[in-house]
Amino acid sequence: DTQGVSDTEVVIGSVNDLSGIFAAVGVPAVNGANLRFDEINAAGGVHGRQIRFVVEDNGYQIPRAMQGYNKLLNRDKVFAMLLSLGTPMNTAGFKLLDPKGIPNISPLSASVQMLQEPAHNKFTGFSSYWDQVQAGVRYLAGEFDSKEICSMYIPSDFGKEISDSTKAITSSLGLSFAAETTHKPDELNFVGSLTKLKSAGCDIVTMALGVRQGITVVGTAKKLGWTDVKFLNTSAGFLGVVAAVPGGVTEGLYASAGWVDLTARADDEVPAKFMADYNAKFDKPASGFSMLGYTAADTLIRALEAAGPDLTQEAFLAGMESLSYFDALTDTDITYAADDHRGADDIVISVVENGMWRELSRQ
């Protein structure tokens, strides 16, 4: 029979960062997923099975992540992985998941590698960083007639994907890639880099930085009086707190992501309910990543339902591939198919206005 499935239970695993430098992403996402699982478990589970969500903290370190995988696979015997965080951790994990055919659903990494071969057991929730940058730059370049494109990034696979994508779209649009700067995660002074980018005449700057750093960059540019430049974030920096920085520091910052911001839609019914429930359960305001966690859990539940009572890996994968629905929480269409393992294909471009993300365009 299938690992991780009993008559009363399905075990879902996740290797996440709950204490390291990406805890700001991992914690709300896992909370969001838990909110959804609690709902379904309270409602009797899926086909009578309760969902047990086991999360291992990797502190954003590969060795710890591998211990997490060892535990989840060999001790907890999970049925599927959900929301695992970090590109290197996920790709390392594939080595273990693939031989056993264990599905990896909606990893918290928008890297293109999340759908690497063999892809039959891999599903992502939304567009990749690559696509986000492509869409974002194309939009901004068209809108503002920009010529010089630049990039600031952390030297990691995340940063590389974004800078590579920036370079690719720049040349395909016939623009010029003017300059790039690299940064450590603990860097806090961007005057030098911004001076460099400014003197290179950048019109658009794509960013692959930590959340805190992104805020500082935009603020510093303003201080330096450099206002005729568009900073473009990806889903990694698409957070309510970024928009809500007091003093309007981040006003005018763009972001290209696979979903629509939550706080901007706080008055809509579904987001409002989610935010209220989340706040009630965790005593913290809901963020974009908590929404993402909730949606990912929801996707998984739908697939389990579609897989039917006789749960096997094949049935589940078929279930995943059969999904096609509108998700009101993220305001996107989620569709999977045999040749489409990416859920939401939309890319939403937003800008910070009055302390909130406002949707500008959707592609």
Add this chain to the structure above:
Amino acid sequence: MEVLQLLVSGLANGCVYGLIALGFVLIYKATEAVNFAQGDFMMLGAFVTLGLTNAEHMDLPFWVAAPLAILVMAALGYLLDFFVLRRLFGQSQTAVVILTIALGFVIRFVAGVIWGHEPQTLESPLSIGDINIGGVVLGMADVAVIVVTVLLTLFLFQFFQRTKLGLAMQAASQNQMAAYYMGIPVKRVQGLIWGLSGATAAIAGILFASKGAIDPNAGLLGIKAFAAAVIGGFGSLPGALVGGLIVGVIEPFASRYFAAGYSQIAPYVLLLLVLVFRPNGLFSQVRVKKV
């Protein structure tokens, strides 16, 4: 003009490193221990202030919250020594180092539980407004950082050099037994210094948070400050400031003029260079033992 701007903001930046480095040096000067949780202390100081002053928390006026936070952190430093570190009295410094590293884990965990992991912004009057002198722009927070750091360094320097307590602290670090023989209450003196370094961390935290956002991992900065303290010659207060300034200034210049991929390693390469030529930092107090 550009160079001046880079220099000035580098100095402001360096003062933050200098402030954290002061905390390192204080502890070292009085106990010869290295507090690897100094960066986390700073983060905690910032969050305590944030918790006291931000509207969604206790909403106290900033000028009430800041001194209060400094007091809280001083008390925390003292209590930490009193309840934990004192039990390691006379044990090897490596034990203290490991303890403070582990303490960093705990502090980050606690901060994460209380304030969450998302970056937050301190509602500080210092974070608003810029000063523009002939095209060189400096934030209020930058100005505050520079002023406070210089004053604090001077004050602490005088304290160690001129007061009997300061002298006693140095004595306690050099020979605990002999310090006791002199009637110096060594443990209490060390508790005081932990309190003082807690206060320094709080000041650093407030100023740091005024310059940008903070999250529980902001303490990572401590490593660069540690490097700064070492460049200055661990154990020298002016050295901490100078080291901080050097690291702070090298950063903007490196990112302005070096190629991507190389710029971010500049501070560490500089550190290694300094150590190759001055193995004990710029203002060291290391001697060859006389036999």
Add this chain to the structure above:
Amino acid sequence: MGDALLEIKNLESFYGPIMAIRGVSLKVEKGQIVTVLGANGAGKSTLLKTISGIMDPEKGQVIFKGCEIQGQEPHRIVQHGIVHVPEGREVFPLLTVDENLTLGAYTRNDKVGVQRDREMVFDYFPILAERRGQEAGTLSGGQQQMLAIGRGLMLSPEIMLLDEPSLGLSPLLVQEIFAILRRLNAEEKVTMVLVEQNARIALDLANVGYVMEIGRIVMDGTAERLMQSEDIKAFYLGHQEAGQRDERRWKRKKTWR
């Protein structure tokens, strides 16, 4: 016999599993100079360290002016007026001579008195005055010993515990130090407990002597009486110095064993 200023009752101290002093009792009266003799490793330093709180006793009492002070933190004991000049110098190596002396007077607040005592120390040891700005760690061995003694004097103690004050000093200085101790005792009524390898000069100075062996007191008495004892003569004063080469292997049995 008046009341004892310092009384030790049945004291036991351990280094981990090793018992270094095994039930030592002794009395020091006000104004007395008491010397403790004993071979290497007998536990003399341990005894002084236990009195001054540097070590915790396992058993027994240290009574100073009628109060039990054993097991207190060392700085509290200094505040009672007990000063310990330790074996092996223990100066603050990175501080100057002057700063070392300043710290000697850490517990005192009378600026005038401190200044006077500093002058007194410089008077006793002119070389220290000459080197007041030098880092103590770079002084010669004997100079460090002078500094350690001078620093102890700066505390203006009621009772001094001196652990081998003559260690590494030149013969001339040894005489001077002992003259100083004699003067302090006579003029300032400083009580002293003196541990010395140089038994002759110690007994010469002291009123009362104790002999320690492997952690125990094996003999005590007035200095004169001890000086006459055959054992003391043989083992501590070195009277058989002129003995034959072969005598080395044949150790005279000590009668107190």
Add this chain to the structure above:
Amino acid sequence: MSLLEIKEATLKFGGVVAVNNLSLSVEEGEVYAIVGPNGAGKSTVFNLISRFYQPFSGSITFDGQNLLDRAPDQVADLGIARTFQNIELFDHATVLQNLLVGRHRHRKTSLVEELFFAPRVRREEIAHREVVEEVIDFLDLQPYRDKMIAGLPYGVRKVVELGRALATGPKLLLLDEPASGLSVEETQDMRWWIDDIRKQMGITVLMVEHDMGLVSSVSDRVLALADGAKLAEGTPAEVQADPAVIEAYLGVGAV
């Protein structure tokens, strides 16, 4: 030719002249003692020979070789061993291990051999141990063989330090205050040992000592030093009778 020859050596620390134009020579097989007031520069002379300090001027030769060409760690290779005034042992090692470090300069095995503990390593180890055990026997250190240094009485440590120096198999032994802190009884032992070291082992001894009893009973020649310069030199009796020495060092009441 003398075994050790110092010619017109000068060393200053800032304003302090620690060694002032000092010349001395130690002949093979003799016991040569240096006395002098505290701070006269006696230990500094030792440190010059050990190459811890570089003289400002002057020369030092040992066995006909220029010592100033050598690095501090090569001094032992030439056959010069020393003890320290304030005891510098390896505190977290046993007495036996301390003495074995003394054999280090005779080590012939390579890193790889040691990693695999080749038979040659074993043979050499046993040979070293034989030498060291002889030293232990000689100095009566048997009860302390496997004890850690930290925790040994002061007097024993002094002896261990002497043993470590002997284990190197030196030609010249530098002893910095070998008897300080020793009891009368132990000082006497020290005196026999120094005698044996010179007579039976044929090792030349240069020592600094304040105990004039010991100095006069073991040494052939004595140098009195003051302020880094020679005050008097001669037989123990001559030096002790020298008025300048009595004035600066011995004091009138001395034995």
Add this chain to the structure above:
Amino acid sequence: MRVLFKTSYNDDIRLFPDRWTLAVYAALLALAVLLPVLLDEFYIGEVTNVLIWAIAGLGLMLLTGQTGQVSLGHAAFLAIGCYTNTILIEAGLPFIVAFPLAGVITGVVGAIIAIPALRLHGIYLAIATIALSILADDIIVLLDPWTGGVSGKFPAVITIFGLEIERWTMPVRFYYLVLVVTMICTLFYRNLLRAPLGRAFAAVRDSEISATAMGVHIARTKVKAFGLSCMITGWAGALMGYYAGAFNNETFSLVISITLLMMIVIGGLGSIHGAFFGAVVVAFLPQVLSIAKGAMIGGSVAIPGLETGVFGLILILFILFEPMGLYGRWLKIRTWFELFPFARKDMFRRQKSYLKTERLR
């Protein structure tokens, strides 16, 4: 109570001091060999992980515990070992050649890096090695053509004379491989300790000045210590690479360096046992906590980062409880049993102790 009688110099030099000890370690080895029969895949995986950390711990212990040089940059050497091994194998060398060579190359690199670091002591060395650990990350990125940069590398399946070993599908074989390497490294370590070089290490640690006077060349000794330490660490790194199955510039981070140092201090500086005890604590404790949390409050997060926080707390308790490391505690327990029933209960009470400055060298 056991009393050792030594009848020849060989007794001091032997690998095991007496028969009894030999028997104990033989039993331990037998247990290690039989382990796959006794434990399931999960635990075999964990034990393998512990052993890999123990090897790395031995490497650092040699430097920090024996020679007194604190390194907070050993993750960089794990990385060098790991990358070298993979690159050599990709270049066509068989594992049986590439793996030992990877360690040796790491050792040589370590020795070369040590040369400028020789004059550094204590915290100065610590920060220099921290810088090294941080720079390693960037250097790996800059050396993209060899290292695969940020995308990293995936080590191939190990083949030793036709025998395939794959970490995830054949955990038992991989376990035996790691066990063999562990034993070799332990043996090297033990051999060094009873040879002149090991004593020179201790001499350098305790007093550079008198080591010099005994003819020990300080710099050369330190370079050797660095080299040997890095060699062992390099092997651990190569095994870690296999264990992870993938690695890139972020794998061997400063956190790993710090964890390594914590490990040997908690285990007990200066002893082989210490490296193993420390590895058990540092590598296995997080897993125990995770399992414990799962049993107590359910697997999904209740409090984010709880395990890390509790881990930190437990480490603090370890240090407070036994600042000399677990090995120190182990010795006490053993002595207690050996003396039974004569041990006093307060025999191991800590006497007050005091520190002196380390600014004098």
